[in-house]
Amino acid sequence: MRDYIIKSGKKGGVVGVSGGIDSAVTATLLSKAVDNFYFLIMPSKSTPKEDLEDALALTDLLNGKDRRSVIWIDDVVERFSKLVDVNDKVIVGNVKARTRMILLYAFAQKLDYLVIGTGDKSELLLGYFTKYGDGGVDVLPIGDLFKTQVRRLGEYLNLPKNIVRKPSSPALWEGQSAEEELGVSYEAADPILYLIEKGKSDPEIVDILGVEPSLVSKIRAMIGKSEHKRKPPEIFRLEQLYSS
Numbered sequence: 001m002r003d004y005i006i007k008s009g010k011k012g013g014v015v016g017v018s019g020g021i022d023s024a025v026t027a028t029l030l031s032k033a034v035d036n037f038y039f040l041i042m043p044s045k046s047t048p049k050e051d052l053e054d055a056l057a058l059t060d061l062l063n064g065k066d067r068r069s070v071i072w073i074d075d076v077v078e079r080f081s082k083l084v085d086v087n088d089k090v091i092v093g094n095v096k097a098r099t100r101m102i103l104l105y106a107f108a109q110k111l112d113y114l115v116i117g118t119g120d121k122s123e124l125l126l127g128y129f130t131k132y133g134d135g136g137v138d139v140l141p142i143g144d145l146f147k148t149q150v151r152r153l154g155e156y157l158n159l160p161k162n163i164v165r166k167p168s169s170p171a172l173w174e175g176q177s178a179e180e181e182l183g184v185s186y187e188a189a190d191p192i193l194y195l196i197e198k199g200k201s202d203p204e205i206v207d208i209l210g211v212e213p214s215l216v217s218k219i220r221a222m223i224g225k226s227e228h229k230r231k232p233p234e235i236f237r238l239e240q241l242y243s244s
């Protein structure tokens with residue numbers, strides 16, 4: 001992170017801190033890597049009270065009292081929802097994630113910092129993030145670590161037990177649980193993702209892990225369906241248009 005920030009010509013990094021494990025690990029590593037860091041805590045109505053308390057306690061621990069802002073996002077999100085005339089929880093949830101992204105970029109530019117992303121390998125491969133929301137960042141320092149590894153790294157870094165043990169949730173709506181929405185636990189998904197990345201076939205994975213074939217095909221389908229989220233937008237090449 002330090003090398004990347006120096007090479008980018010920027011002065012530091014800003015990260016959104018939710019009270020969850022991914023941002024806790026990322027914020028901790030950032031605070032160890034560079035002197036110039038800033039934390040944004042951006043609760044909404046759907047943010048559990050403990051998450052806000054845990055985010056405040058963590059940023060205290062990281063000497064972030066004078067380098068953090070707490071910004072409630074509900075008025076902005078409600079304005080967008082009214083303009084679009086929606087109250088679908090997924091659509092409004094994605095507006096929340098994108099509102100946070102806009103705030104992070106505005107702070108980053110004001111401070112001459114980069115936006116440090118918190119996505120982990122499991123979420124990135126499964127497409128479990130909002131395109132241009134929490135997916136809209138400058139770098140992904142823990143993007144090559146599976147969720148189960150991030151949790152272990154959190155333990156190693158001695159992060160508060162509340163955070164290390166907390167079940168993952170985007171908290172985009174009340175009661176949201178990542179594993180319920182995904183329909184699979186990270187403990188079960190991570191070894192499958194690992195073997196898919198290693199190029200193993202479905203029958204090989206079923207054989208190695210002793211899991212249901214339907215679970216492996218479901219996970220492979222999730223990776224395929226979310227490919228567009230991991231790539232820059234496709235440019236339609238003129239030569240292709242003329243030749244077709």
Ligand SMILES: Nc1ncnc2c1ncn2[C@@H]1O[C@H](COP(=O)(O)OP(=O)(O)OC[C@H]2O[C@@H]([n+]3cccc(C(=O)O)c3)[C@H](O)[C@@H]2O)[C@@H](O)[C@H]1O
Nearest residue numbers: 090094097123127128129130131133134169170172178228
């Ligand atoms: N083939 C394709 N090529 C190019 N673009 C394509 C596309 N298919 C869809 N799209 C675009 O992608 C959009 C759908 O993607 P997106 O807007 O992300 O929306 P979507 O994937 O429907 O929702 C985001 C999911 O991520 C979860 N999430 C969000 C935020 C944080 C976390 C977390 O873990 O903290 C999790 C959230 O709970 C929800 O399940 C479509 O509306 C369309 O604009």
Ligand SMILES: Nc1ncnc2c1ncn2[C@@H]1O[C@H](COP(=O)(O)OP(=O)(O)OP(=O)(O)O)[C@@H](O)[C@H]1O
Nearest residue numbers: 016017018020021022023041042043118168169170
């Ligand atoms: N209330 C919030 N305040 C600040 N940033 C937030 C908030 N909610 C989400 N974010 C940002 O969006 C990212 C994506 O949320 P996500 O829930 O995937 O991560 P997490 O809460 O750190 O860990 P977990 O996936 O285990 O819940 C967060 O890591 C954080 O950077």
Ligand SMILES: [Mg+2]
Nearest residue numbers: 018020169170
């Ligand atoms: Mg979370």
